[in-house]
Amino acid sequence: MSRKVSGPEIERVVQLLARLPGLGPRSARKAALTLLKRRNELLLPLSEALATAAEKVVACSVCGNLDTVSPCSLCQDPRRDRSLIVVVEEIGDLWALERAGVVGGLYHVLGGHLSPLDGVGPDQLNIAGLIERARTDEVTEILLALNATVEGQSTAHYLTEQLAGADVVVSRLAQGVPIGGELDYLDEGTLAAAIKSRRRL
CATH class of the missing domain: 3.40.1360.10 (Dna Topoisomerase Vi A Subunit; Chain: A, domain 2)
Known part of the structure; x- marks a missing residue:
């Protein structure tokens, strides 16, 4: 039986990353470790960018593309x-x-x-x-x-x-x-x- 080597916060990051296409548990651990080791240059900017995207990105009401406006920039x-x-x-x-x-x-x-x-x-x-x-x-x-x-x-x-x-x-x-x-x-x-x-x- 494998033992956990990190706290629940890190495990949560790994679990979420593992849900992304092309990332299995091993790749997710590697990505999580890289993010945590490079907190200031990667982790914090990425978390801010994701929070902004979650708040502002919407699906275009005309074509279905993702953008910060609807209709999207392409439709306009x-x-x-x-x-x-x-x-x-x-x-x-x-x-x-x-x-x-x-x-x-x-x-x-x-x-x-x-x-x-x-x-x-x-x-x-x-x-x-x-x-x-x-x-x-x-x-x-x-x-x-x-x-x-x-x-x-x-x-x-x-x-x-x-x-x-x-x-x-x-x-x-x-x-x-x-x-x-x-x-x-x-x-x-x-x-x-x-x-x-x-x-x-």
């Missing part, structure tokens, strides 16, 4: 092409496309993908908001920039059916995105190629 940007809405599964995918600098339009974050086995149906995703946006006069194209996974493909198929009644072109990412690939892990060149060679469904 007058230089954006309002005829194009790029649909992504998660905010990380939106950030990946923005890093690549290849999208001039607006975004729509679904908040995941359809997964009946996990209890995720259309009502659990931001699909109704997308359909509503697609029916406005400004929008002429919906680009489905979903992950090239089985769930991403089935979500894209469902959305294509739902958007059939709207007067918009529905397109998808083409070459560049490998089967099983996730947008947040792709390089900017791959994302650029996928955006430029999108095709109509």
Whole structure:
């Protein structure tokens, strides 16, 4: 039986860090130790930044992006092409496309993908908001920039059916995105190629 080597305060930090994606118990302990050893340059600024983020960051009422204002900075940007809405599964995918600098339009974050086995149906995703946006006069194209996974493909198929009644072109990412690939892990060149060679469904 392993014995605790630190107090409950440190154990709490480790437990919370271990919940983050990519951090197991061992990595969480290492991160916690680094933060505690470098209290003034890392721990205190990080705790202040997290407290500020918790207080000020909100989900955009239009697209679902995270920002300190709603509608978000992207939705308010007058230089954006309002005829194009790029649909992504998660905010990380939106950030990946923005890093690549290849999208001039607006975004729509679904908040995941359809997964009946996990209890995720259309009502659990931001699909109704997308359909509503697609029916406005400004929008002429919906680009489905979903992950090239089985769930991403089935979500894209469902959305294509739902958007059939709207007067918009529905397109998808083409070459560049490998089967099983996730947008947040792709390089900017791959994302650029996928955006430029999108095709109509």
